[in-house]
Amino acid sequence: MSQPMYIAFQGDQRIAEGDLRTVARLVKQAADTADGAILVFNAQTSQPIEIDLRGKVEDVLSRLPSTSSAAPADAEEPSEAPRRGPGRPKLGVVAREITLLPRHWDWLAMQPGGASVAIRKLVEDARKVHGARDRKRSAREAAYRFASVMAGNRPHYEDAIRALFADDQARFAQLTDTWPVDVRDHARRLSDQAFNES
Structure with a gap:
């Protein structure tokens, strides 16, 4: 990654x-x-x-977050090994709680490999089928989030956001034209990913 x-x-x-x-x-x-x-x-x-x-x-x-890969090179190692929980951490498998209705648990229990294998397969299938749509939605939300903070009081902001969610790239570009250059350019870069995701 x-x-x-x-x-x-x-x-x-x-x-x-x-x-x-x-x-x-x-x-x-x-x-x-x-x-x-x-x-x-x-x-x-x-x-x-x-x-x-x-x-x-x-x-x-x-003081930067250690979860980023930009952690200081001289950061000290933890004095004790991290506690290992359920899952297969060497493979990146992480155990988390999910809640389902009893009929869902019954169906999962009947699947080959058990509930975990069935859920992983369902997730992978959904990612293949809906991946482009999910990436487009994420890009649109990122553009909206940025514009809301940086251009929420700029001319044509509300109309630009409507154009963003209406998938109207030309209108979005037109409405953001008067925004400050750096703000406009980053908002457009984010929105390009939403408009152009196939």
Whole structure:
């Protein structure tokens, strides 16, 4: 799996884009040299990312989430081995709870390989059949999430969002034309993935 990418804006201007460590370093430098709120997003999902900017650059980098593949190289290993739970962690299998009606559990119990195998097959089949639709929906939601934060008070925002959800790329481009360049370009990049997903 590729490393997540991030994007940061100070006001309407894009100030950084790249892996989390790179973005955090540039955000810290910008925060130390200029005024203005800085917002950081996952560049694909538009989920906001909180970066604690207290202290020096090294302090900021040391506090980045360890779940990112951008964890500090000198991070200490846990003193004890992590507790192993159910599942097959070496294969990436993770145990989680799901809730089903009794008739669903009855059906799963009759499947070859048991409930886990049957559920994995159902999920893989659904991913094959609905994968393009799911990617398009995710891209549309990411574009909407970003535009809501960065352009929610801009001219034609509501009409642009209607065009996004109506799958009208030309109208979306037209309505976002007056937005600040960096905001407009990123919103269009996100929406392109929704409009062009086959």
